[in-house]
Amino acid sequence: MKLKSLLKNTISLYTLLCVFAFSCLAKPFVDNQSQTTDKLKSVKSEISDAKSQLKNVNKKRAALENQLKENDIAISSITREIQQNNKNKKETQNKIQELEQEKIVLITSKQRQEKLLAKQLRAAYSAGHHDYIKLLLNQKNPTTIQRTITNYQYVNNARIAEIENFKQTINELVVLEESHKTQSIALDKITADLIANKKSLEKNKSERTATLALIKKEQLSTEQQLNKLVAEEKSLKDTLKKIQTLAKSSKELNGLAKLKRKLKWPVSGKIVHSFGTQKHGYIKWKGVLKRANAGQQVKSIANGNVLFSDWLKGYGLVTIIDHGKGYMSLYGHNQTLLKKVGDYVEQGEPISLVGQSGGQSQPGLYFEIRHSGQAQNPKLWCR
Known part of the structure; x- marks a missing residue:
């Protein structure tokens, strides 16, 4: 009886020790799991806050750009x-x-x-x-x-x-x-x-x-800046596609193919960004940016019909002229547009005034030549 009683007590003591040992081992696991859960909640909260802040920043920036x-x-x-x-x-x-x-x-x-x-x-x-x-x-x-x-x-x-x-x-x-x-x-x-x-x-x-x-002040990250430029370029391409369908060139408009190196620049001034050079990341300049005095007259490089005369995000006040045979010229960042859609303009006729619209810090003219929607190097036409 004494042996049975001792054995029983030994088993009980062993069981008690096992339970105690398990509880000691399980406690850190439970604590770690709890900490992980808390961290996950914290990360999710930070992500949510970051998304909310980004949304507010984008909203604020959109309002500023609209202003x-x-x-x-x-x-x-x-x-x-x-x-x-x-x-x-x-x-x-x-x-x-x-x-x-x-x-x-x-x-x-x-x-x-x-x-x-x-x-x-x-x-x-x-x-x-x-x-x-x-x-x-x-x-x-x-x-x-x-x-x-x-x-x-x-x-x-x-x-x-x-x-x-x-x-x-x-x-x-x-x-x-x-x-x-x-x-x-x-x-x-x-x-x-x-x-x-x-x-x-x-x-x-x-x-x-x-x-x-x-x-x-609302500085954009490199990725955001790239996305912004991509969006602006897409907006310009979409606009060009729309107006190409509206282009109804008269018989007098013979394009620019025979005018290479014979045209005058729309404004006089120093080229600060050349065609094909890096703009940001993989985005390249599709035209040239020339520094010029605010209020200086911008002149049409050739005869043509005005297809677009309005404000365009990233380019400010823009005039686009159809020269026939798929050729177009684009003039951006103007202070004032002197011509409206449908106007016929002659070579050398003032079409706008140099400005810094579209968010430019200094006055100048952004100038493009396109053929069938593809950007061309303006230096091949203008001298």
């Missing part, structure tokens, strides 16, 4: 208004100068007529000291009487004609003064509009600068 677009379009519109106002101001000033010249001529005529009338009146006054009836009665010769009557009628008619001319001159002077007053008021309004437009232009330029600073 940039609005700034570019506003600057373009105001610049066009300033150009038109300057033109109207010059025309009005010329009109005022013409009116001043007319006024001088009329005043001179008026003074001459006044002297002539004064002379006639003095002559009439002198003749008035003699009795007109007596003069007639004293004339015994009928021929002399008739001559006297005729002379009096001639002098009287001449005086009436001069008075009518004088009245007409006075009326013309009154009309001219009114016209002069109207033109002066118009000139004052144009000048006031110019001042307001220039203030508005400076305000929009300041807003654009602030927007660009915010965009720059």
